[in-house]
Amino acid sequence: MVRSHAHIWFVAPAIFLMIVILLVPIGIAAVLSFTDYSLGNPGAEWVGLQNYERIFTRSTYEKMFIATFTYVGVVVPLTVGLGLGAALLIHSLNRFSDIYKTIYFLPVMAALLAMAIVWEFALHPTIGIVNSTLAQGCGTFLENWNWYARSCERTFPLWLTDKDYAIWTVAFIGVWQGFGFNMVLYLAGLTSIPRELYHAAEMDGARSAWDRFKLVTWPMLGPTTVFVVTISCIRSFQVFDTVEAFYPQGGGPSKSVYVMMFAIYEKAIQQNLMGIGAAITIIFLGFVMMLTLLQRWLVERRVHYA
Amino acid sequence: MATISLSGIAKSFGDTRVLNTIDLDVEDGEFLTLVGPSGCGKSTLLRIIAGLEAPSGGGVDIGGRDVTAVRPADRNLAMVFQSYALYPHLTVAENMMTPLKLRDLSFWERFPILGPVLARGKHRALRDQVDETAGVLKIDPLLDRKPGQLSGGQRQRAALGRAMVRKPVAFLMDEPLSNLDAALRVHMRAELAELHRALGTTFIYVTHDQAEALTMSDRMAVMMHGDILQLDNPRRVYGDPADLRVAEFVGSPKINVLPGDADSDGRLSFLGLPVKRRIAGSHGGISIGIRPEHLRLSGAGEGALSGIVRHVEHLGSDIFLHVDIADGAHRLVARATPAEAERISIADPVNVAQVDGAAMAFAAEGHRLRFSEFGAASRETPQMDKAVA
Numbered sequence: 001m002v003r004s005h006a007h008i009w010f011v012a013p014a015i016f017l018m019i020v021i022l023l024v025p026i027g028i029a030a031v032l033s034f035t036d037y038s039l040g041n042p043g044a045e046w047v048g049l050q051n052y053e054r055i056f057t058r059s060t061y062e063k064m065f066i067a068t069f070t071y072v073g074v075v076v077p078l079t080v081g082l083g084l085g086a087a088l089l090i091h092s093l094n095r096f097s098d099i100y101k102t103i104y105f106l107p108v109m110a111a112l113l114a115m116a117i118v119w120e121f122a123l124h125p126t127i128g129i130v131n132s133t134l135a136q137g138c139g140t141f142l143e144n145w146n147w148y149a150r151s152c153e154r155t156f157p158l159w160l161t162d163k164d165y166a167i168w169t170v171a172f173i174g175v176w177q178g179f180g181f182n183m184v185l186y187l188a189g190l191t192s193i194p195r196e197l198y199h200a201a202e203m204d205g206a207r208s209a210w211d212r213f214k215l216v217t218w219p220m221l222g223p224t225t226v227f228v229v230t231i232s233c234i235r236s237f238q239v240f241d242t243v244e245a246f247y248p249q250g251g252g253p254s255k256s257v258y259v260m261m262f263a264i265y266e267k268a269i270q271q272n273l274m275g276i277g278a279a280i281t282i283i284f285l286g287f288v289m290m291l292t293l294l295q296r297w298l299v300e301r302r303v304h305y306a
Numbered sequence: 307m308a309t310i311s312l313s314g315i316a317k318s319f320g321d322t323r324v325l326n327t328i329d330l331d332v333e334d335g336e337f338l339t340l341v342g343p344s345g346c347g348k349s350t351l352l353r354i355i356a357g358l359e360a361p362s363g364g365g366v367d368i369g370g371r372d373v374t375a376v377r378p379a380d381r382n383l384a385m386v387f388q389s390y391a392l393y394p395h396l397t398v399a400e401n402m403m404t405p406l407k408l409r410d411l412s413f414w415e416r417f418p419i420l421g422p423v424l425a426r427g428k429h430r431a432l433r434d435q436v437d438e439t440a441g442v443l444k445i446d447p448l449l450d451r452k453p454g455q456l457s458g459g460q461r462q463r464a465a466l467g468r469a470m471v472r473k474p475v476a477f478l479m480d481e482p483l484s485n486l487d488a489a490l491r492v493h494m495r496a497e498l499a500e501l502h503r504a505l506g507t508t509f510i511y512v513t514h515d516q517a518e519a520l521t522m523s524d525r526m527a528v529m530m531h532g533d534i535l536q537l538d539n540p541r542r543v544y545g546d547p548a549d550l551r552v553a554e555f556v557g558s559p560k561i562n563v564l565p566g567d568a569d570s571d572g573r574l575s576f577l578g579l580p581v582k583r584r585i586a587g588s589h590g591g592i593s594i595g596i597r598p599e600h601l602r603l604s605g606a607g608e609g610a611l612s613g614i615v616r617h618v619e620h621l622g623s624d625i626f627l628h629v630d631i632a633d634g635a636h637r638l639v640a641r642a643t644p645a646e647a648e649r650i651s652i653a654d655p656v657n658v659a660q661v662d663g664a665a666m667a668f669a670a671e672g673h674r675l676r677f678s679e680f681g682a683a684s685r686e687t688p689q690m691d692k693a694v695a
Contacts, residue, residue, distance in 0.1 A: 199358050200391035204468070205379045205408035215404065219395040 026285065033279035038272045051279035063255045064263045064280075067167055071259055072236040074171040075178060079232050080225070082175065083182025088217075090183070091190045101187070104180040112177055116245035119173055123159040131156040160246055163253035170242055170257050178235060182228050189224030193217065223299065230295040234288055240265065260284050308369030308475040309334050310355060310508065315364035317350055317532075324350050326532045327364070332476075337502045337509045341519035342529035343555065349480055351529070352512045356478050357381050369475060379408075384469035385478040388485065390461045392453040398464045399436055399449040405472045406432045439471040442504075459490045466501075476508035483518065495521050516556045520544060528552045550668040553595050559619075559626055559639045562601070566594035566667060572678065574667055577632060579609060581665050583677040591670030598626060600664035601640035603647075603656060610657040613638065615650055629658060 033051055037044035055061045086104055090097045107115065122129050137143075138152035151157065159169045197216045206212045240261035243252070250266060251258030260280060268277025310332040317325040324347045332338050340348040353359040355366060357378035365374040373381050384405070392401050407416050410432065415425040422429045440446045445463050453461055462482060469477055483491045483498075499522045502509050513519055519526040520540045527537040528551075536548045547553035553561045566576040568589055574581035576594040585592075604610045613631035625647040629638045640658045642650075650656060667675040 194389065194391065196387050196389050196391040197393065199356075199378075200385070200387060200393075202358065202378045203356065203383065203385045204405035207377070207379045207408075211408065215393065215408075219393070222395065 029278040029281050032274055033282050035275050037274045037278075039274060040272075044275070047275065051276045052283075054276065055279055055283065060255060060258070061263070061280075063251070064258045064260060067251070067256060067258050068237065068260045070167050071171050071174065071239055072233060074168070075174040075236045075239075076229065076232045078171075078175045079178040079182050080228055082179040083228065084186050084221075084225075086179065086183040087186035087190055088213075091187060101184070104183050106180070107177045108180040108184075110177075112241040113245055115177065116173070116242045119242075120160065120246060123169065125155070125158045125161075130159065161253055163256045166252045166256050170239075170246065170252075173242055174236065174239055178232065182232060185224055185228050185231075186221065189221045190217070193220045226295055226298045230291055233291050237261075237284065237287060308508065310369075310476060310510070311367045312351075312355070313365050313367070315351065315354055315361045315366070317347070317354060317359065318362050324532055325354075325361075328532075328534060330527065330534065330537070332508055332510060335506045335508055337499070337511065337522060337524045339511045339513060339519040339523035339526040340529055341513055341516055341526055341555075344514055346529040347532045348512045348514075348529050352478050352480055352510060355510060356383055356385050382475050383478055384472065384474035384476075385480065386462075386465050386469050386482045388481040390453070390465035390482075390485075392461060392464055392468070394453050397450050397452055398445065398456070398467070399433075399440075401453070401464060402436045402439065402449075402468045402471045403432055405468060406435060409472060435471055436467075439467050443467050443470070458486050459494070462486060462494065470505070474507070476510060479509065479511045481513055482511075484513070484515070491518075498522060517558065520556065528555060530555070547595075547666070548674050550593055550595065550672040550674075553666065553668070557597060559598050561595045561597050562638045563668075564594050564596070564636055564638075566592040568592055568667075574665075576665075577611065577636070579611065579660075581660075581667070582662055583665070583667070585667055585675045586678045589669055589675065592675065593668045593670075595666040595668060596638075596660055596664065598639045598641045600661040601638060601658045602661060603627075603640070603642055603650075604659035606657050610659040611638070612655060612657045615652055615654050615656055618647065618650065618652060620644075627656065627658075629656060631658075 032044075034046060034048060035044040036047050036050075086100075090100050090104075093100070121127075123131075125131060134148075134151070134156050137148065143149040143152060157165050159165050193216065197220065198212060201212050201215050204215075206215050238261055239259055243257050243259055243262045244265070246252065247257060251262060261284075264277050264280045264284065267273045267280065310330075312328055312330040315325055315328040315330075316323075328351060330351075340351060342348050350359060354361045357366075357373070357376065361374070365372055367373065368381060368383075392398075393404065396404065411421065411425065411428060415421045415428060417424075436449070437446070440449055443463050443466060445460065445467060448456060448460055448464065453464065456464060462485075465482070483494050486494060495518055498509075498511075502522075511518075511522065519528075520543075523540055525537060525539050526543055527534045528543060529535065530551055536543055536552045538546075538548075543552065544556050547556065550563070554563065564576045566574055566581070568574050568585055572584040572586060574583050574585060574592070574594065581594065606612060611629075611631045613629040615627050616630050616637070617628035619626040619628070623644070625642045625644055627640045627642055627647065627650065629640060630636070631638055638658060667677070669675050
């Protein structure tokens with residue numbers, strides 16, 4: 001048999017592009033992370049693990065990790081949970097489900113940068129709609145709540161510029177923006193569950209909605225959930241636009257919103273410290289890689305029933 | 307163990323009427339088959355019995371209790387679905403355990419990890435029940451596998467096991483064999499009938515395959531367009547159909563239907579041949595039905611139809627000849643033995659004659675016309691019957 005080399009020509013363009021635009025830049029970043037290179041410098045000093053040592057010892061980067069993991073830790077469970085909840089509710093509707101779908105999906109479609117500006121207005125301490133609405137509640141039963149009473153006495157929080165609130169506010173906006181996307185994924189997952197399984201569950205004596213959810217819905221959504229969680233994690237690690245829009249000066253009050261993507265941007269682009277920026281990038285890639293491997297393992301081991 | 311009776315069951319989906327006032331009594335321990343072409347409402351009727359579908363009118367009564375408003379989980383019926391509907395994330399043993407757990411254990415006893423510790427005895431008892439059922443169905447080696455790792459036949463057994471394990475008052479089966487290959491289907495047919503005899507529980511079985519209905523059931527209900535046309539034992543449904551549609555649906559190859567005539571005395575004939583039977587009254591547009599096994603090859607002469615063989619179906623023990631008669635205006639299917647048909651090939655001229663007394667007459671509206679017992683025509687038959695015997 002004559003061996004043809006045609007297959008090389010079929011895969012070559014894809015492999016070439018993958019090497020040039022993905023693997024080589026990652027390799028360069030990895031190399032740069034061991035130097036003190038700056039853009040424009042003719043050369044660079046080899047500094048070994050110094051950049052990494054800084055990242056794991058200096059308090060700025062400790063704040064970076066705290067902010068990033070707080071954000072991921074809040075946004076991922078909430079977007080997944082709310083996405084699933086909204087999908088289940090919409091799936092149970094006979095009418096108006098399209099309207100709800102559109103409403104919940106709108107924030108996903110909107111440009112986050114533009115939405116950040118809208119939120120900035122809404123959360124403005126004096127002219128913002130959020131605090132003025134909250135002020136309406138003063139003098140009512142809501143004052144039984146200590147926090148509310150104290151806020152009425154003094155002032156409602158400066159949502160975006162108080163270091164105790166800033167990261168939670170940004171996370172809230174992340175949830176608001178993100179769960180519609182998960183809802184759509186879950187809706188697709190729900191429609192693919194065979195109806196006969198619910199009938200079988202009913203015949204088997206699953207009387208409550210919880211029993212049916214536990215026996216059919218949740219296991220059958222397993223593959224969707226793994227995908228949704230992975231996507232949500234990666235998207236949360238990547239959060240940048242809201243932080244850049246709210247705090248162009250650098251990471252929010254006391255660097256409490258100093259998330260990883262913003263740190264990379266600030267170090268490598270604004271301060272032209274390529275070495276340290278590359279080192280954060282490599283750590284970031286490490287997290288994403290771990291998530292991806294975990295997803296692959298879960299998909300192959302746990303949720304792939306066929 | 308219970309009788310199931312349906313009274314005046316009707317069902318419409320929007321403007322589409324699917325079932326028209328069905329009355330049906332299923333006896334305790336009976337194997338009843340609902341058979342009909344697709345879209346006749348048989349599956350809907352089964353789902354109404356199960357409670358998965360609410361009837362538009364009428365009531366369902368199980369074991370003397372009106373269950374029309376009772377939810378499926380509380381009717382104590384078990385159902386085997388066409389797609390088997392096994393839980394894909396659970397092993398066969400866990401699948402079979404599910405109905406037991408949901409019925410016999412409390413919320414906390416079902417709790418993962420904690421439950422088996424709290425109620426170890428109960429869990430072991432359930433496991434024993436599963437093992438026992440698995441033994442009956444011979445699926446013990448499959449208990450630890452997931453449905454995805456099973457073949458179609460094994461899945462079918464697992465689904466059966468899940469239905470059997472909690473000893474329901476009746477089994478409902480919605481075309482459980484239609485996803486199996488032909489050989490396995492024939493095998494499972496016998497096995498299901500045996501299982502029914504062993505369990506002695508009521509079976510209600512839905513199928514579109516008349517062969518399944520004929521081979522397995524104690525009684526079969528032939529359904530069409532939302533009505534039960536005939537409810538009787540398989541022998542009578544086949545040999546004495548009440549309606550032309552029943553006669554055409556049951557039996558393979560299909561019954562031969564020819565236009566017939568009745569003279570003023572009610573003497574029947576078709577294509578100029580006398581049937582040697584008469585009917586009461588006179589009717590127009592009569593159809594004569596003759597099953598393929600009631601036609602035989604004969605010599606030319608009186609009482610024989612001559613035609614040309616157009617197609618030969620060789621089934622091993624039987625050979626079916628498709629014969630064009632009356633210059634191709636009608637086609638008959640006749641059964642022959644391999645010995646008789648040995649010399650016959652396509653395009654050969656043949657003569658076929660009917661076995662006397664086997665023809666059936668149907669009115670234009672489809673219902674059966676019974677022959678009158680006494681008459682000039684019937685007096686001729688005894689000697690002919692002897693000839694056939």
